Amino acid sequence: MSLDILQMVLVTIVAAATPLMIAALGEVVVERAGVLNLGVEGMMVLGAATGFAVAVETGSTLVGAAAGAGAGLALSALFGLLTVVLSANQVASGLAMTILGLGLSGLVGASYVGLKRAPAPHLDLPGLTDLPGIGRLVFGQDGFVYFAFALAAGGWWFLWRTRTGLILRAIGDDHTATHALGLQVRTVRFRAVLFGGACAGLAGAYLSLSYTPFWAPAMTAGRGWIALALVVFASWRPLRVLAGALLFGGATVLQLNAQAAGIGLPGQLLSALPYLATILALVLLSLGRRQGGSLAPASLGRVFTPHR
Amino acid sequence: MTPVVPPARTEGPTPLFGAYGIVKRFGDVTANDGIDLEIRAGEIHALLGENGAGKSTLMKILYGLLEPTEGVVTHRGDIVRLANPEAARALGIGMVFQHFSLCENLTVAENIALVMPRALRGRTLKARIAAVGGTYGLHLDPDRPVWSLSAGERQRIEIIRCLLQDPHLVILDEPTSVLTPGEADLLFGVLERLRDEGRALLYISHRLDEVRRLCARATILRGGRVVGTCDPRAETARSLAAMMVGAQVGEVKPPTGQAAGPARLVLSGLTLPAPGLHGTALDRVSLSVRGGEIVGIAGIAGNGQAELFDALSGETLASEPEMVRFDGVMSGRLGITARRRGGAGFVPEDRNGHGAAPTLSLSDNAILSRHATAGLSRFGFLRRAVAKSLARAVIDAFDVRGAGSDPTAGTLSGGNLQKYLMGREILAEPGILVVNQPTWGVDALAAAHIRQALLDLAERGTAVLVMSQDLDELFAIAGRIAVLHDGTLSPAVPAAGTTRETLGLLMGGSEPARIPPPASVLADTPWGPTHAH
Known part of the structure; x- marks a missing residue:
């Protein structure tokens, strides 16, 4: 019996962690290529609104999720145009994208506020999903969750095992040197930005299609910023992002339960707990690191202008 | 076409x-x-x-x-x-x-x-x-x-x-x-x-x-x-x-005689932790430079030159005041301006960004390093006319080309900007001058000009410390040469008594550089032929 309670808690944790994972893994790729995208929050919230609206109109969660990713991709294309092609300041452009995304999402979602639809379907394998203790955790999630874990594994494989991933990391480390070698700095960066935008949009769509299956303005509630922080504290490594997101999800669930149980601490303090716990854990993780070299991609946030 | x-x-x-x-x-x-x-x-x-x-x-x-x-x-x-x-x-x-x-x-x-x-x-x-x-x-x-x-x-x-x-x-x-x-x-x-x-x-x-x-x-x-x-x-x-x-390059006049002046720049056991991920820690650096002589510090970039320069100029403070002495004054804990007021001048390696602000005019750049020593301000207000005439004087004395109408520093070629920065310090007639890579990326004519200016300055009684990667340069101007490797300085030996090969070995980190500096800071003794391979 208590095994089932534990499973229920774990399922909630994974659900809270999934949007952070998807958005942060996308941002890892962007930042590994040397671009700092502070527009994640905006792309996420636009993805949530668009995803919900399209899902309601078409009746298909899959189409809605694709539309959410597409909306994030479209906004990131604008960001890429500004920062990669036109060499605009990345911080200012990213903040502008967040504000623009919040505004646009209000417009897109205006007539969908208050609507409800069934959450994304969960996997249901006869025999497996009903397994006591682990069935629902392992075999009963929705597609977003499996995708998030696949993304972490795929992101790790791409960055550390493929040639394209190597080129991407090299460009993030030193765009002048890689340009001198004839690598396509701008093309690679632009594609990375698009990938990150699509991931952020998909993370938003998860919120409005699965986590809380309705649309409310600004429903991302700062998760885009948490994802950005996760990337830094996870020292730009996909598997650490996975761990950090789960930890954050765990602390969130824990503090909700603590509030419900009424342990006497102010609710605001408990609400801050997940953030503090995540920061603490990831700082400790990055402390015991090598002495030389830099943790961050060395060209992160620096504008590249080739002269020809 | x-x-x-x-x-x-x-x-x-x-x-x-x-x-x-x-x-x-x-x-x-x-x-x-x-x-x-x-x-x-x-x-x-x-x-x-x-x-x-x-x-x-x-x-x-x-x-x-x-x-x-x-x-x-x-x-x-x-x-x-x-x-x-x-x-x-x-x-x-x-x-x-x-x-x-x-x-x-x-x-x-x-x-x-x-x-x-x-x-x-x-x-x-x-x-x-x-x-x-x-x-x-x-x-x-x-x-x-x-x-x-x-x-x-x-x-x-x-x-x-x-x-x-x-x-x-x-x-x-x-x-x-x-x-x-x-x-x-x-x-x-x-x-x-x-x-x-x-x-x-x-x-x-x-x-x-x-x-x-x-x-x-x-x-x-x-x-x-x-x-x-x-x-x-x-x-x-x-x-x-x-x-x-396209012209004859004059050779610099070699140093004339032995420096007989008192020790003006003295480092004793200067030790500093590495300033960041790629930095080099300084380990018990000891050296003395007399008035009237040029001492060269050879070494490959990244072996502590930048850190040593910063410790000398006051950008990094030493842990103890007596680690750096200028004309007998304990300067280890003094800031840059105090050191300049005491008669020291500094020319860093990086011209654009460290030695000069590339987007400021030459006269503004004169203010940056001479504000305390050339009467460039009165009651807290800048005296731009004085700054302009100071810049003019440097431009004339050091043949800085392309500096007609007080342009921004970034528009000058490397050699001309370096001549300007050297002139800015030398015209102050410093008692002590520290230069890091004086002719790095500078063409042969400008380099000869700069080296001659350093020799002339030493002739007038200044203690000159030159850090350079260019051994030819050090042999041309320095009376004594020490080698900086991995934050450790070898004893300074007379240039005439050493060879490129010996210095090259030390630059590569061969054994003699590991000998701890002797207790006496005036370590001019050559260490003999034991290390000759």
């Missing part, structure tokens, strides 16, 4: 690579103005010229990084278009960059894999790196990250990366500028071997002795044009320099 056809050749077989009528303009600036160059298989061809003569531009065109405004490049007589470095590599052109094109946080193998064909990956690549390394004596651990490697090792990566593509032409841009003499000798051996294998090498340098030793043909550029070709072995370093600058 004249139609571009490869001109009829008068001598020899078809060259391996040719560049004809190359013109490259950047806006109003013409960097290459009708350059012809022919490179044959099995030769080391030198490309000589001052800074700004157009060497780098021509080299980038040959490697596909820049496209010429006019002119053609040929390969075995056929016109080819080098649209990007990939196209150049496909034709068998490889390049060893001066400022290495390596990513610090990637490993050796990863850096090499970046430009290798897809098939060459993982274990195969590491085996090939080891094989090429074995053949040419260039040993590297493929799994080390680049940030942990010395300049010489980094260059090996570039060379191996080049050789793995079996190039017909290897372009080397100032390859010895960051190497110890020993490492340079190793490089020359590799280059001669590549030549004997029938490859062509384009060797860009302004170190004339090297060119005379290695190259059978030289093309000399000046102001974007070819001003001559010659056999450098039949020329002297002086005659080559004269061709490069």
